[in-house]
Amino acid sequence: xxxxxxxxxxxxxxxxxxxxxxxxxxxxxxxxxxxxxxxxxxxxxxxxxxxxxxxxxxxxxxxxxxxxxxxxxxxxxxxxxxxxxxxxxxxxxxxxxxxxxxxxxxxxxxxxxxxxxxxxxxxxxxxxxxxxxxxxxxxxxxxxxxxxxxxxxxxxxxxxxxxxxxxxxxxxxxxxxxxxxxxxxxxxxxxxxxxxxxxxxxxxxxxxxxxxxxxxxxxxxxxxxxxxxxxxxxxxxxxxxxxxxxxxxxxxxxxxxxxxxxxxxxxxxxxxxxxxxxxxxxxxxxxxxxxxxxxxxxxxxxxxxxxxxxxxxxxxxxxxxxxxxxxxxxxxxxxxxxxxxxxxxxxxxxxxxxxxxxxxxxxxxxxxxxxxxxxxxxxxxxxxxxxxxxxxxxxxxxxxxxxxxxxxxxxxxxxxxxxxxxxxxxxxxxxxxxxx
Ligand SMILES: Nc1nc2c(ncn2[C@@H]2O[C@H](COP(=O)(O)OP(=O)(O)OP(=O)(O)O)[C@@H](O)[C@H]2O)c(=O)[nH]1
Ligand SMILES: Nc1nc2c(ncn2[C@@H]2O[C@H](COP(=O)(O)OP(=O)(O)OP(=O)(O)O)[C@@H](O)[C@H]2O)c(=O)[nH]1
Numbered sequence: 001x002x003x004x005x006x007x008x009x010x011x012x013x014x015x016x017x018x019x020x021x022x023x024x025x026x027x028x029x030x031x032x033x034x035x036x037x038x039x040x041x042x043x044x045x046x047x048x049x050x051x052x053x054x055x056x057x058x059x060x061x062x063x064x065x066x067x068x069x070x071x072x073x074x075x076x077x078x079x080x081x082x083x084x085x086x087x088x089x090x091x092x093x094x095x096x097x098x099x100x101x102x103x104x105x106x107x108x109x110x111x112x113x114x115x116x117x118x119x120x121x122x123x124x125x126x127x128x129x130x131x132x133x134x135x136x137x138x139x140x141x142x143x144x145x146x147x148x149x150x151x152x153x154x155x156x157x158x159x160x161x162x163x164x165x166x167x168x169x170x171x172x173x174x175x176x177x178x179x180x181x182x183x184x185x186x187x188x189x190x191x192x193x194x195x196x197x198x199x200x201x202x203x204x205x206x207x208x209x210x211x212x213x214x215x216x217x218x219x220x221x222x223x224x225x226x227x228x229x230x231x232x233x234x235x236x237x238x239x240x241x242x243x244x245x246x247x248x249x250x251x252x253x254x255x256x257x258x259x260x261x262x263x264x265x266x267x268x269x270x271x272x273x274x275x276x277x278x279x280x281x282x283x284x285x286x287x288x289x290x291x292x293x294x295x296x297x298x299x300x301x302x303x304x305x306x307x308x309x310x311x312x313x314x315x316x317x318x319x320x321x322x323x324x325x326x327x328x329x330x331x332x333x334x335x336x337x338x339x340x341x342x343x344x345x346x347x348x349x350x351x352x353x354x355x356x357x358x359x360x361x362x363x364x365x366x367x368x369x370x371x372x373x374x375x376x377x378x379x380x381x382x383x384x385x386x387x388x389x390x391x392x393x394x395x396x397x398x399x400x401x402x403x404x405x406x407x408x409x410x411x412x413x414x415x416x417x418x419x420x421x422x423x424x425x426x427x428x429x430x431x432x433x434x435x436x
Contacts (some may be wrong), residue, residue: 002257003045007056007079009107010089011072011099015119016059018146019089020044023156024055038366042245048156051163054256056082061245069099074240076103076216080110082249085162087155090133092120092143102138113162116141116156122148127128130398142276176347179228179254180292181282182264183274187294190330191264192216192227192306229254234347244274251278252285259347259391260425262339263323267309268298271316279317286392288346288426289323292339297329324425346425351390354421359395360384372408380404383435393428398435405432422428 008016024044042060046053058075066074079086090100090329103379117122117129121143133141133422137264142158144151180188196218229250255261261282282289291313299305310325317323324342328335363385372380381400388396397413398407410430417428 003049004053005056005082005253006046006053006083006085006087006159007058007083008087009058009076009103010119011080011091011097011103012059013069013144014089016057017142018154019087019117019119020055020057022149022152043249044221044408048160051160051364053160053163056249061240061249063239063242065241066239069102070239072099072103073106073360074238076106077238078246078249080112080147081108082253083112084164085159086110086112086114087117088114088136088138089117089119090136092118092126092129096132096136100136102140102281102366108137114138115155115158116164117144117151118142119144119146121145121151127328128281131399138370140148153372175224175226176260176344177226177228177252177258178260178262178343178347179258180262180264181251181254181278181296183236183266183272183278186264187330188264191262191292191294191328191336194330194333195227195334197333223340223344225340225343228257248278248281252281255285255287258287259350259399260290260400261285261344262290262292262343263315263320264292264294267293267295267327269364276316279320283319283427286427286429287348288343288392289320290339290342290425291317291320291323291325293325294330295333296327297334322425322427342425349423350392350426352393352423352426353390354387354393354417356384357387359387359417362416362420363397363413364411370412373404373406376384378404380406380409388431389429392426393423395428395430397430397432400434402432402434 008020010016020042025370042053043055046055056079056103061078063071063074088107090096116133116136116138116236118133118141121127121130122145127143128142130143142151142155144155146152180191182188196216199344200324201237215229218225218227261278263275263282279289286340293309293313299309308325309327313325314321324346326335326339326342330336330340363382367382372382374380378401383398383400385395385397388394395417397405410432414430415428417423
């Protein structure tokens with residue numbers, strides 16, 4: 001089941017980023033610090049009343065040096081195309097401007113649910129002034145103050161009311177959903193085509209669950225696969241679709257629905273900053289990951305090349321140490337046949353459950369080998385561990401004092417779990433919880 005998507009739209013300086021950060025703030029600060037990922041983000045997960053949703057700050061999508069009105073039209077269009085609910089923000093200190101009216105017109109025509117928020121209403125006296133905003137045609141305006149965190153609860157209550165309901169059957173448990181992400185030109189479409197040509201049994205191209213996402217079905221060795229959003233990958237045209245931020249946004253949506261994400265790297269041009277950013281998102285989302293080095297045909301190879309390239313990747317993507325690397329060529333189809341089995345393995349590991357008794361045997365052996373650390377005279381005691389979730393496999397380790405579980409010891413336990421159960425291709429999560 002996918003999360004609903006909420007997009008924030010409004011003129012520059014109305015407070016979009018302030019509100020975005022308020023709504024997702026805590027989540028952003030708890031995620032691991034992966035270089036380039038947390039900075040200037042326009043997309044994040046948020047939660048309200050136990051409902052998770054994805055939030056887009058369209059203000060972060062800047063389209064070259066187009067004039068303001070064009071920028072705003074494009075941003076509104078992103079919201080209309082991508083979101084289930086749009087939060088339209090205006091500035092109480094400035095009243096309704098011509099640009100507000102222009103955007104309002106576009107949003108109005110789209111028939112998407114729009115919730116109007118009047119920002120910078122920093123004190124109760126100002127609430128009386130919000131009535132002029134009824135004229136924008138979106139019903140009751142919600143007075144908020146992003147800076148002071150006022151009115152956001154009422155606003156979210158209204159937003160959540162408009163979420164569509166998604167049926168659970170949308171996704172088939174026995175099918176492996178995967179997506180290909182990577183910089184423009186790394187060969188995503190070529191690789192999809194290569195996979196399809198190799199497998200004659202293409203079921204069909206059917207309309208995906210999200211608007212204009214086309215899922216491609218294929219079957220190989222009795223296993224069903226769906227490649228997500230291959231249409232989105234091919235689509236080009238609208239001005240905003242050529243911006244880097246927007247292509248990241250597209251990748252994020254595909255990641256959201258994937259069991260496994262193929263992170264493509266171009267062997268010809270090497271690893272770039274943007275590769276790390278994209279891979280970081282996939283890791284953060286907790287999906288299975290396979291790193292694919294495409295265009296391997298362009299590299300002069302001897303017996304050491306692959307090993308050296310692998311070391312380079314490991315150094316650049318340290319947090320992806322669990323991801324297998326496949327070197328191939330979409331063009332010559334060299335080693336293409338190794339890809340789907342790898343995707344399958346990653347997917348199986350991503351969904352794997354370990355019985356509690358077996359898990360505890362491994363943990364206790366690990367502790368016997370490398371006793372728990374002592375911090376300021378207090379020793380960490382591990383009582384027992386249990387797997388609490390799959391996709392990705394998540395473990396809770398019950399301990400006397402969670403603060404005594406140092407990062408390095410947690411890492412040690414993670415490695416032991418990996419050694420014992422072989423979680424190739426999937427991140428795993430470990431949480432220390434108090435139990436006396
Ligand atoms: N008084 C007041 N100021 C606010 C409030 N919310 C945001 N601001 C201020 O408004 C200015 C613009 O806020 P941003 O969040 O950067 O606005 P934005 O819409 O993301 O702007 P762009 O990135 O240019 O599109 C900043 O100086 C904020 O501190 C608020 O509720 N009250
Ligand atoms: N030599 C070589 N060229 C390749 C390979 N795979 C793709 N290419 C070429 O790389 C270029 C880009 O390939 P695409 O498949 O369009 O790349 P993409 O990632 O889908 O690109 P965008 O749609 O822009 O995101 C094309 O000219 C391909 O022919 C490969 O394995 N070897």
